[in-house]
Amino acid sequence: MILKNNKKILFYIFLIYAIFSTVSISVSETFYYLGILFFIVFFRNYLDKKIIKLFFFFVLYFLAARIITSLFSGNILFSLGKLKEPLLFLGFIPVYFAFSIKEKGKFIDFLIYSMAIITLYAIILHLIKHEPFDLKHRLSSTTGGYMTYGSLVCVILILNFYKIIKKVKVQYVLAFLISLSGLLLSFTRSAYLGFLVAIFIFLLLYKPKYTLLFIVLLILIFFFLPNRFKMRITSITNKNNSTNETRLEMWRWGFHQFKLHPITGIGARMVKKVKMVNSYGLSKQAKKDMVHLHSVPVHLLTTMGLFGILGYLLFLLMFLYFPLKNYFLYKNIHDIAIFSGIFSLIIIGLFEYNLFDSEITMLISFTLGLSNRMKKPISNI
Numbered sequence: 001m002i003l004k005n006n007k008k009i010l011f012y013i014f015l016i017y018a019i020f021s022t023v024s025i026s027v028s029e030t031f032y033y034l035g036i037l038f039f040i041v042f043f044r045n046y047l048d049k050k051i052i053k054l055f056f057f058f059v060l061y062f063l064a065a066r067i068i069t070s071l072f073s074g075n076i077l078f079s080l081g082k083l084k085e086p087l088l089f090l091g092f093i094p095v096y097f098a099f100s101i102k103e104k105g106k107f108i109d110f111l112i113y114s115m116a117i118i119t120l121y122a123i124i125l126h127l128i129k130h131e132p133f134d135l136k137h138r139l140s141s142t143t144g145g146y147m148t149y150g151s152l153v154c155v156i157l158i159l160n161f162y163k164i165i166k167k168v169k170v171q172y173v174l175a176f177l178i179s180l181s182g183l184l185l186s187f188t189r190s191a192y193l194g195f196l197v198a199i200f201i202f203l204l205l206y207k208p209k210y211t212l213l214f215i216v217l218l219i220l221i222f223f224f225l226p227n228r229f230k231m232r233i234t235s236i237t238n239k240n241n242s243t244n245e246t247r248l249e250m251w252r253w254g255f256h257q258f259k260l261h262p263i264t265g266i267g268a269r270m271v272k273k274v275k276m277v278n279s280y281g282l283s284k285q286a287k288k289d290m291v292h293l294h295s296v297p298v299h300l301l302t303t304m305g306l307f308g309i310l311g312y313l314l315f316l317l318m319f320l321y322f323p324l325k326n327y328f329l330y331k332n333i334h335d336i337a338i339f340s341g342i343f344s345l346i347i348i349g350l351f352e353y354n355l356f357d358s359e360i361t362m363l364i365s366f367t368l369g370l371s372n373r374m375k376k377p378i379s380n381i
Contacts, residue, residue: 073267095369150191162337
C-alpha cells in the first residue's frame with residue numbers, strides 16, 4: 001500500500017513537471033528535481049543496476065570533465081558555474097523505471113496540451129500587441145526566446161504526431177495544428193529542419209512506403225507557403241545571409257581555439273571572456289552576438305576539447321540507444337516517436353546550443369525516460 005501511494009505521488013510530481021515544462025522554467029525544474037529525489041529516497045531498490053551504472057557513468061563523466069577542463073580555463077570559479085546542469089540528465093531514471101506505458105502516454109498527453117495552450121496564448125498576445133509575424137517579431141514562449149521555444153515545440157510536435165497516427169482524436173489534431181503554427185511563426189530554421197528530419201525518420205521506421213509521399217507533399221506545401229516563410233527556409237543554404245556568415249565566423253573561431261587547447265578546451269562558460277582577448281577572425285557583429293557557439297558539438301569541442309567531444313559521443317550513444325534498441329526488439333511505434341523526438345533535438349543542436357539549456361536538458365531526459373520498458377514497472381513488482 002505504501003509503495004502504491006508513493007508511486008501515485010511520484011506520478012503527480014512528474015505530471016506537474018510535464019504541465020509546466022512549456023510554461024515556467026523555475027516551477028518545472030523544482031518538480032523535476034523533486035521527482036528525482038523522491039525516487040531515490042523511496043524506490044532506489046528497484047533499479048536495473050546495469051542501466052543505472054551506465055547512466056551514472058555518463059553523468060559523472062560530464063561532471064568530472066567540467067571540473068578538469070575548468071582547472072585549465074584561467075578562471076576556475078567562473079568556469080565551474082552552473083555545475084548542476086549535467087545532474088538534470090538523471091531525470092531519465094525515475095521516468096524510465098517507475099511508470100507503465102499507459103502512464104507514460106498520459107505524460108505525453110499533458111506535454112501536448114501544455115504546448116498547445118502556451119502557443120495559443122503566445123499567438124493571442126502577439127495579436128493583441130498588433131505585432132506582425134516576421135523575423136523582428138518571432139513567436140516565443142514564457143520559457144525563453146524563440147530558439148528555445150523552437151526546440152521545445154519541435155519535440156512535442158513529434159510526440160503529438162505519434163498520438164495522431166496511433167489514434168486520430170480531435171484534441172490531438174487541434175493541438176498539432178496550433179503547435180505547428182507556433183513552430184512556423186518562430187521562424188527558427190534549425191527547428192524547421194529538426195522537425196522535418198524527425199518526421200521523415202518516423203515514417204521511414206514506421207511506414208517506409210509513405211516517405212516518398214511525404215517528400216512530394218512537402219514540395220507542394222512549399223509552393224503555397226507565404227513568401228516570408230519561403231525566404232526563411234531557402235536562406236539556410238544562402239552563404240551571403242548575415243546570420244549564416246556570423247555563425248561560420250563563430251565556428252571558425254571555435255576550431256581555432258580548439259587547435260590552441262585541444263585537450264581541455266578554453267573552459268566551460270569561457271566563450272564570452274576569451275573572445276574579448278582573442279577575437280580571431282570575428283567581425284564586430286559576430287563578436288557582439290557570440291554568447292555561445294550556436295552548435296552543441298562545436299561548443300563542446302571549443303570549451304572542453306577532446307573531453308567535450310567524447311562527452312557528446314557518449315550523449316548520442318545513451319540517448320539514441322534505448323528507444324532504438326526497444327524498437328528493433330519489439331517493433332513498437334511508441335519508441336519510434338521517442339527516438340524521432342530526441343533525434344530532432346540532436347539535429348537542432350547542430351545549429352543551436354540547446355543541450356545545456358535547463359528546459360531542454362529536462363525535456364530530452366524526460367522524453368528518453370518515456371521509452372517503453374518491457375520489464376514490469378515498479379507498480380507491478
